[in-house]
Amino acid sequence: MRAFTIHPRDLLFFRDARPMGGSSEGAGAQWPLPSVLHSALLSAFHDRWPEDEQGWESKHIHHTDREQKKFATGKNTTMRFGGLRTVGPFPWLQTGREKKKDAKALPAGLYLPTPADIVEGGLMQPVKLIGSHNLPPPLQYAVASPLPPSKDKPGAWIAACELRNYLAGNAAAIPTAETGELYDTEARPGVGIDPDTHANRQSVFYQAEYLRLRADVGMAFLAEAKAKKYGEKSGIDLFEKFLAGDTAQPLILGGQRGLAAVRRQPGADDLALASPKGSIRIKWVLLAPALFENGWRPDWVGENGKVLLKQMPDRAAFPTRKAWREAARTCPEIPAVLVAARIPKPVAVSGWKLRVDGGPRPGGPKPTRLLVPAGAVYYFECADEAAGAALVRQLHLKVKSQRLGEQGFGFGVCGTWEFLQV
Numbered sequence: 089m090r091a092f093t094i095h096p097r098d099l100l101f102f103r104d105a106r107p108m109g110g111s112s113e114g115a116g117a118q119w120p121l122p123s124v125l126h127s128a129l130l131s132a133f134h135d136r137w138p139e140d141e142q143g144w145e146s147k148h149i150h151h152t153d154r155e156q157k158k159f160a161t162g163k164n165t166t167m168r169f170g171g172l173r174t175v176g177p178f179p180w181l182q183t184g185r186e187k188k189k190d191a192k193a194l195p196a197g198l199y200l201p202t203p204a205d206i207v208e209g210g211l212m213q214p215v216k217l218i219g220s221h222n223l224p225p226p227l228q229y230a231v232a233s234p235l236p237p238s239k240d241k242p243g244a245w246i247a248a249c250e251l252r253n254y255l256a257g258n259a260a261a262i263p264t265a266e267t268g269e270l271y272d273t274e275a276r277p278g279v280g281i282d283p284d285t286h287a288n289r290q291s292v293f294y295q296a297e298y299l300r301l302r303a304d305v306g307m308a309f310l311a312e313a314k315a316k317k318y319g320e321k322s323g324i325d326l327f328e329k330f331l332a333g334d335t336a337q338p339l340i341l342g343g344q345r346g347l348a349a350v351r352r353q354p355g356a357d358d359l360a361l362a363s364p365k366g367s368i369r370i371k372w373v374l375l376a377p378a379l380f381e382n383g384w385r386p387d388w389v390g391e392n393g394k395v396l397l398k399q400m401p402d403r404a405a406f407p408t409r410k411a412w413r414e415a416a417r418t419c420p421e422i423p424a425v426l427v428a429a430r431i432p433k434p435v436a437v438s439g440w441k442l443r444v445d446g447g448p449r450p451g452g453p454k455p456t457r458l459l460v461p462a463g464a465v466y467y468f469e470c471a472d473e474a475a476g477a478a479l480v481r482q483l484h485l486k487v488k489s490q491r492l493g494e495q496g497f498g499f500g501v502c503g504t505w506e507f508l509q510v
Contacts, residue, residue: 250264
């Protein structure tokens with residue numbers, strides 16, 4: 089994947105699933121979910137190539153006979169641009185800020201969600217419990233702080249350079265950044281609109297929040313989009329065609345058709361985080377929300393806490409993908425167990441599904457889903473260092489969400505942890 093940045097032209101609107109109206113203030117200044125970015129890029133691709141490239145599809149998708157007939161007749165299918173994969177977006181500070189009287193210093197680069205086990209002045213760690221406990225199975229250890237109770241909370245974002253120290257097991261005070269240091273929330277009033285007459289509805293008012301990035305802050309993301317025409321073996325890079333000549337391209341982002349520009353930005357790729365080595369205690373930190381069918385517990389973790397991921401062989405050691413898959417079928421599972429977790433409140437998401445192309449299914453609200461939020465931390469104990477290395481290869485800088493993985497949900501990194509000494 090390559091790095092790109094988004095530079096908004098004005099306010100942006102990213103609302104959550106809460107209603108807007110009456111005394112409820114529309115929370116539209118949420119940081120955008122990965123699905124917002126993915127949908128915006130898909131819309132931009134469809135707008136750029138509306139009809140002339142009907143045969144583009146993902147090279148990883150196998151179509152049914154019915155879908156193949158649609159390709160043969162030139163009709164639209166839902167598989168167009170199916171090779172798009174994204175990670176992000178994240179705040180990106182273009183230049184560092186020096187410490188001032190009323191503001192702290194901030195390093196330049198990428199900013200990522202603050203792990204949930206970071207507290208003001210230190211780091212929470214698993215602790216062995218004495219006697220019985222009421223932790224949800226399969227958890228064995230609580231996660232506690234060595235510091236006295238405090239109402240002070242860390243900022244919502246952490247610089248990538250500071251995250252490296254955190255992943256290395258540094259339990260000292262780790263600086264974080266507040267949302268107000270990267271973007272602001274602006275509230276504006278509005279009036280209701282009658283959908284039939286498109287006129288103002290009498291006595292219907294609301295107040296909505298909008299997100300405004302600071303002048304030196306953009307949005308950074310990683311993406312790739314491989315595509316090919318049906319029946320052909322050679323593929324193309326859609327971003328090479330979309331950003332031909334290294335020029336910025338317009339992008340409609342979020343609600344109320346917020347206008348932004350997207351461009352290549354190699355300097356925004358700060359996700360080259362070193363993986364931990366030589367440890368049997370591995371923790372996995374989500375940098376993007378994840379959707380698991382089991383709620384907070386990953387689907388690749390059994391009810392007893394056992395990791396169900398396999399010790400996959402190296403693909404480069406096999407001449408063909410078929411040989412690699414056959415070898416993978418006989419690989420044993422990684423001997424590791426989930427023993428603790430630090431998970432904030434879930435994120436409720438919903439939406440509205442439009443009626444497409446006069447289809448038989450009418451539009452309507454999408455079901456509400458609860459996502460494990462970014463910053464959640466999962467702690468694993470491995471049988472030996474080899475098992476720890478195998479677990480890291482499966483999780484570090486990888487997407488491990490049950491669904492919507494192509495949109496970047498479930499993207500995480502690995503670090504090490506130790507027990508809290510009490």
